[in-house]
Amino acid sequence: MKLRLLSPEHIVDINRIPDLDYISESDGHLKIGALAREHELESSDVVKNKVPILADTAKVIADPLVRSQATVCGNLAHGDPANDHPATMLALGATVVATGPKGKREIGIEDFFPGLFTTALEPEEILTEIRIPIPPPRSGGAYLKLERKVGDFATAGVAVQITLDESGACKRAGLGLTNVGMTPIKAKQAESFLTGKQLDDATIQKAAEVAASESQPMDDIRGSADYKRDLVRVLTARALTTALNRAKGGA
Amino acid sequence: MAKVPITVTVNGVEQSAEIEPRLLLVHFLRENLRLTGTHIGCDTSHCGACTVVLDGKPIKSCTAFAVQADGRSILTVEGLEQDGKLHPLQDGFFQEHGLQCGYCTPGMLMTGYAFLQENDNPTDNEIRHAISGNLCRCTGYVNIVKAYQYAAQKMREGGA
Numbered sequence: 040m041k042l043r044l045l046s047p048e049h050i051v052d053i054n055r056i057p058d059l060d061y062i063s064e065s066d067g068h069l070k071i072g073a074l075a076r077e078h079e080l081e082s083s084d085v086v087k088n089k090v091p092i093l094a095d096t097a098k099v100i101a102d103p104l105v106r107s108q109a110t111v112c113g114n115l116a117h118g119d120p121a122n123d124h125p126a127t128m129l130a131l132g133a134t135v136v137a138t139g140p141k142g143k144r145e146i147g148i149e150d151f152f153p154g155l156f157t158t159a160l161e162p163e164e165i166l167t168e169i170r171i172p173i174p175p176p177r178s179g180g181a182y183l184k185l186e187r188k189v190g191d192f193a194t195a196g197v198a199v200q201i202t203l204d205e206s207g208a209c210k211r212a213g214l215g216l217t218n219v220g221m222t223p224i225k226a227k228q229a230e231s232f233l234t235g236k237q238l239d240d241a242t243i244q245k246a247a248e249v250a251a252s253e254s255q256p257m258d259d260i261r262g263s264a265d266y267k268r269d270l271v272r273v274l275t276a277r278a279l280t281t282a283l284n285r286a287k288g289g290a
Numbered sequence: 291m292a293k294v295p296i297t298v299t300v301n302g303v304e305q306s307a308e309i310e311p312r313l314l315l316v317h318f319l320r321e322n323l324r325l326t327g328t329h330i331g332c333d334t335s336h337c338g339a340c341t342v343v344l345d346g347k348p349i350k351s352c353t354a355f356a357v358q359a360d361g362r363s364i365l366t367v368e369g370l371e372q373d374g375k376l377h378p379l380q381d382g383f384f385q386e387h388g389l390q391c392g393y394c395t396p397g398m399l400m401t402g403y404a405f406l407q408e409n410d411n412p413t414d415n416e417i418r419h420a421i422s423g424n425l426c427r428c429t430g431y432v433n434i435v436k437a438y439q440y441a442a443q444k445m446r447e448g449g450a
Contacts, residue, residue: 041352043312078347103348108354
């Protein structure tokens with residue numbers, strides 16, 4: 040519209056719909072409304088205490104001024120594999136709520152990104168809520184992104200969310216990858232590899248190699264495909280290490 | 291495109307206008323209201339020269355339509371000075387040589403205005419994060435950080 044490339048007859052601005060800007064906890068879930076801004080994630084106590092990976096992610100999206108306006112739900116609904124929250128939501132096992140004339144329906148995040156800039160939303164639906172299961176005790180997560188400068192899309196990004204059992208072995212692992220494929224990628228093989236194992240250095244390194252092999256990057260101005268694949272390996276190992284420390288009660 | 295009426299409070303003054311829905315907020319401020327203190331740098335959400343404070347939050351006014359500001363309150367750089375007295379941030383940029391060409395300065399001031407409302411005792415690192423969406427191509431950022439610290443101290447002492 041700015042460049043007069045588009046001149047739509049009508050535009051619906053959802054910004055004035057009341058009561059959609061919440062970040063709240065209920066029924067064992069963190070719920071993020073359609074109008075909750077990235078800036079709010081950075082300063083939310085419930086996020087900081089229970090799902091810190093979300094604050095990690097918000098802090099590296101665009102810049103502080105853009106985050107005053109940008110919404111978390113919009114970051115998913117855009118369907119851009121270069122966006123950061125898709126990987127985080129894949130790692131967390133989130134569900135999104137789509138609302139349309141037929142009412143509400145829930146869509147698992149794994150089924151939400153069928154293709155490039157395409158989502159599972161129907162044309163008459165909007166994304167009104169993200170539901171994230173509150174991680175149980177002994178959980179930790181981290182999001183790491185390499186960007187050339189503040190505000191740039193990721194050269195690559197990796198989201199990791201793990202839960203340990205009482206013996207310290209990995210009970211659940213969620214891994215999401217940013218901007219290394221046509222869609223956000225859930226690194227399922229790396230998740231399976233980690234499940235049931237003690238997360239020593241060798242296991243972390245091996246899981247990082249598996250995650251790298253699941254990425255499908257392309258050569259572009261941000262780097263060669265080989266470079267990005269290796270970056271996924273390095274970031275996965277670092278994110279796993281941070282997630283493990285957090286699961287054990289560290290920062 | 292049919293024009294729509296809006297009413298926006300800018301620097302405490304209610305302003306009504308009939309505008310095209312596609313009109314960007316920054317163009318509304320500069321061309322309709324002739325408040326040219328807000329600069330257009332990149333027009334693509336990168337540089338932050340066009341930063342204004344909308345209902346207390348700093349935003350890039352090249353990335354909002356003017357109609358979205360209908361019924362809301364905007365502070366621009368012209369609204370910082372009160373009764374002939376510079377805002378502590380403006381004074382800080384003067385005292386610490388926080389500007390050279392001045393192009394980024396209005397945006398730096400407005401980001402700082404909102405930031406210091408939330409945090410009036412920041413570390414240098416917090417300031418650098420706060421201004422990471424505002425680009426300066428002249429002085430570098432050292433003196434801008436000093437100017438923020440100057441203002442923060444004045445504000446803590448009750449200067450504003």
